[in-house]
Amino acid sequence: MQMSANETNHAAEFSPVFLSAFGFAQLCSWGTLYYAFPQMAVAMGAEFGWAKSEIYAALTIGLLMSALVSVPVGAAIDKGYGRSIMTGGSVLAGILFFAWSQTQSQLWFYVAFGGIGCLQAAVLYNASFAVVARHCDTSKTRDYVTTLTLWGGFASTVFIPLIEYLMGYFDWRQVLMALGLVNILVCAGIYCFLPRAGAACTGKTPSPEETMPKTAPAWALRQPVFWALLVCFVLYGAMETSFRFHLYPLLGENGLSSENAVFILALFGPAQVAGRAFMKIFQTRSIASVGIFVASVFPLALVAFALFPQSFPVLVAAAIAYEAATGIMTIVMGLSVPELLSRTSYGAINGMLNTPALMSKAFAPAIAALVWSSSGSYAGLLYGLAAVSATMMLAFLAAIFISNRNSITNKAPA
Incomplete structure (x- = not known):
């Protein structure tokens, strides 16, 4: 408000x-x-x-x-x-x-x-x-x-x-x-103990820039950084749900026992928490630098799954790296709007970004199943998801570049 x-x-x-x-x-x-x-x-x-x-x-x-x-x-x-x-x-x-x-x-x-x-x-x-x-x-x-x-x-x-x-x-x-x-x-x-409707939204008096119309969702739709983030969010949603919903049959196809497959799946929660705990340690780092590092982990982990399908130690390491990155990415996506685009109208702008991202999550597992059917194995799907994650990283890099350029432009004298 x-x-x-x-x-x-x-x-x-x-x-x-x-x-x-x-x-x-x-x-x-x-x-x-x-x-x-x-x-x-x-x-x-x-x-x-x-x-x-x-x-x-x-x-x-x-x-x-x-x-x-x-x-x-x-x-x-x-x-x-x-x-x-x-x-x-x-x-x-x-x-x-x-x-x-x-x-x-x-x-x-x-x-x-x-x-x-x-x-x-x-x-x-x-x-x-x-x-x-x-x-x-x-x-x-x-x-x-x-x-x-x-x-x-x-x-x-x-x-x-x-x-x-x-x-x-x-x-x-x-x-x-x-x-x-x-x-x-x-x-x-x-x-029910959250702040009531009349509670303030900031801890300081808004600057003239913060009260300008540019913070409205309509303004966000005209910004290239919004569309770069949108591409990043959509690709991440498609990659994450496709990999998550197909990992168990993928591991079985590669010959892993059900016990080993369940062990790898059980690592997901602790790995995510560990990744988020590191965010507490590196709070001084910008979301941009953290996001670049985390986004680069996904294609490497997915390629590791494809290249070493029967190496249990490699799969464990790749799963931990992937899920730790997933845990941090949740925070990066949550903070991308205020740090790269706008600190106001967060709910509406974030909702506009997450609407197509959720749609990609809804349909991506079925599309991934079609890819598996056409290729006959999960190797092709893994390389495809690695390409998707690499493109996601490029989109996030583009959002950072555009945001930094806009920041410099906004600070330039009239």
């Missing part, structure tokens, strides 16, 4: 206790709304006999719905309604988990999970980052974003075994009800 120069501002500063609680709520939101799906899919397939493609169509629907509401959700958070959106979103998510648990038909399932997809845009990282950008002093943004992602990085580590444990004692419908209660009692119970 834009504020006039004569308004008095008092930026919100989260206490360590509340920041930890906020992070824990993000852990629970991610663990329920995102990571619970594969285990529920297996249980539902066993009960209904639906094909995997029919069940996973719900995931595509959810991602598309999340993409469609990203911009209006971000714009509402920019206006100061983050607390209402995240609290209400968690309550609605809980209700939809109860609705999901009553599934008797595919249509009911698709409607329920489509609604959950909408609420992913209201409570996961993009929403929480927008709340931080809207209400907190810019000097705190990187630290808060990094802390939230550190908590969120443990979501799969905590909830996948927790859900597996619960499934040993209850059926999947009862487990979904329990996950719904987590959203209502835990997540909403914490998000």
Whole structure:
């Protein structure tokens, strides 16, 4: 929300206790709304006999719905309604988990999970980052974003075994009800303490430049740096979901035992957290330099998977490097808008970037499957994803170059 120069501002500063609680709520939101799906899919397939493609169509629907509401959700958070959106979103998510648990038909399932997809845009990282950008002093943004992602990085580590444990004692419908209660009692119970709508968005009086129309989303659409970031976000989304959803069968195709494959997959959560922990150490480094380094890791890791498909030590090292880079990339993408484009209208601009990125995530795994079918192996797909990641890195470099050039131009005397 834009504020006039004569308004008095008092930026919100989260206490360590509340920041930890906020992070824990993000852990629970991610663990329920995102990571619970594969285990529920297996249980539902066993009960209904639906094909995997029919069940996973719900995931595509959810991602598309999340993409469609990203911009209006971000714009509402920019206006100061983050607390209402995240609290209400968690309550609605809980209700939809109860609705999901009553599934008797595919249509009911698709409607329920489509609604959950909408609420992913209201409570996961993009929403929480927008709340931080809207209400907190810019000097705190990187630290808060990094802390939230550190908590969120443990979501799969905590909830996948927790859900597996619960499934040993209850059926999947009862487990979904329990996950719904987590959203209502835990997540909403914490998000309701976020800054209220009237809280200020900065810790200082805005400069004349910050109150200019150029900070509006319409201005962002006219900036080359926006389009460079858009290409980067879309390619990253396509690469990340294609690799993640095809890694297990890829490892099996290469002759790895299921135990070794599961071991590599189990490294993902800790590797992401380790990468984000390093962000705490290198807080003095600019997001631009961190992003360049991280983006360069992806093609190297993917090529390693292709060149050494049966070398377990190499695959372990490549998986750790890839996931540590993924963990850091979440932070880089979250901070790219304020550091490279605009420090205001964060929610709306970030939503415009993430809408096509989420769409690419929705369709990329199916396209990757077609690539595998046409080539007969995953080697071709890996080299293709390496090329995609290299192009993503070039797009990010272009965004940095354009942003720096614009900064110099803006500082030049009239």
